[in-house]
Amino acid sequence: MLKRSKGLAYTLLYNRFMVWLIVLLVGAGYVILRAVDGIFYLNFRRLMSGVVHDASRDSLTVVRKAQVSHLFRRKYKLKKIRMELAGGSYWMSIPVIVTGIGRDKNERKYMGKIIDDASVLKHRYMTLMRNLGAMASGAGLTFDEHADAKDMVEYERDSLMRLKDQGVAVPEVFGVHRLNDGDYMLVMEFVEGKPLSKVELSEGIVEQVFATLKTMHEKGVFHGDVKLDNFLFDGRCLVVVDCLKIQEADMQKAQDFDLICAICALAQKVPVPKVVELALKYHSGEELRRSCGLIGIALNKVDLDLPEDKVDAIVDMLGPEDLAPLPEAAS
Structure with missing residues (x-):
């Protein structure tokens, strides 16, 4: 009986109409809570993300x-x-x-x-x-x-x-x-190490994140879910522990998404100007500016807890076209 009930539940949840209905309802609720948080400086959106995360x-x-x-x-x-x-x-x-x-x-x-x-x-x-x-x-x-x-x-x-x-x-x-x-x-x-969420982030560790992404991107590989818990530090080097699936035709966009997710994730523990400074050692100013166009998607990640002042700092440094040009990546 339990197996049959579970099978029925999965059938309903896999139904394409039901999937889109739930996604639209959750998405609408998320947008509303985000607006409420912005007006009243509350944390309902983060609370909702935590509840969904824990329940799943x-x-x-x-x-x-x-x-x-x-x-x-x-x-x-x-x-x-x-x-x-x-x-x-x-x-x-x-x-x-x-x-x-x-x-x-x-x-x-x-x-x-x-x-x-x-x-x-x-x-x-x-x-x-x-x-x-x-x-x-x-x-x-x-x-x-x-x-x-x-x-x-x-x-x-x-x-x-x-x-x-x-x-x-x-x-x-x-x-x-x-x-x-x-x-x-x-x-x-x-791997005997700690996720970056549990490690004090030195300049060397931050550089390793951007160097790792640079190597991956040069080889035509992307990560897709860059967050602190998907990199382990074993005392010497970083270890990548997860990847997501994306359409091959979107590779440049995928790499931009990796980059802005890395900037946002690291900015949780490191000042934004320092993150950008270290990113520029491996990625060009054009790449950083382009990646900022995807910051809205990055900010919707349930594992990201980035204060509004840091979001504003990232956008101020990377977003507007009329700002002074960023230096190129070191060769």
Whole structure:
């Protein structure tokens, strides 16, 4: 009975008319709350984002724990397996740290991401919200949906492997495994580091963010979801841990989106003039100005908490055409 009810719920939520109806209602509510916040200096929009974020998080059920334990015993030859949810901001997958004893009697740690039908559904709604915002702002940027959980997990695997081939620091991928009919797990190297949201951001770390994006963009790769929790710092270098799907025809816009998201994310913890100064070491003034045209979409990210004064500072430095030209990136 429970399985049938769950199936009916997914059928309704996947219905194209229902999807657009919910997206339009949520989008309208978001716009209204943003206007109210701007007039009365309240935080209703952030509260709404937090409620949606928390409500959509998944958990490690007893069944999932059993499936993961079976997988790591069979494929990775682990014993005495323990697992815990990873920290940070997540809601489109279930990140799990798996620890156990290997054949050599030494402790082994792996990072796993469980992706299921709920992940695909949440990704679909998020994608439509972003595309709606992009259309409203005339950004000409189109995010793509995933067909199913298998497509979603394989895309993330392939993106990480492609980045690694291009010299970008990413976790090593060990494999994709099916846990049951609709659940998959991406197993990766566990990186002993902290997300940038938990790290004091030095000039060197900020430079690494822009240098990493520059390398990715030069190789025709984009990130698509730049935020502090999607970069880990292991004490020496940054590690990229996530990517989103976008239409290939929009590559320049995608790179602009990466850049403005990086500027906004870093500006949460670093003064805006310093962020722009360090960005200019790797990206031209023209690129920074162009990226500012997408700031409206970047500000709608649920994981971004940027005060209005910092938004104004970014727009003042990068937006108006009549400002003094920004210097070019260092060669």
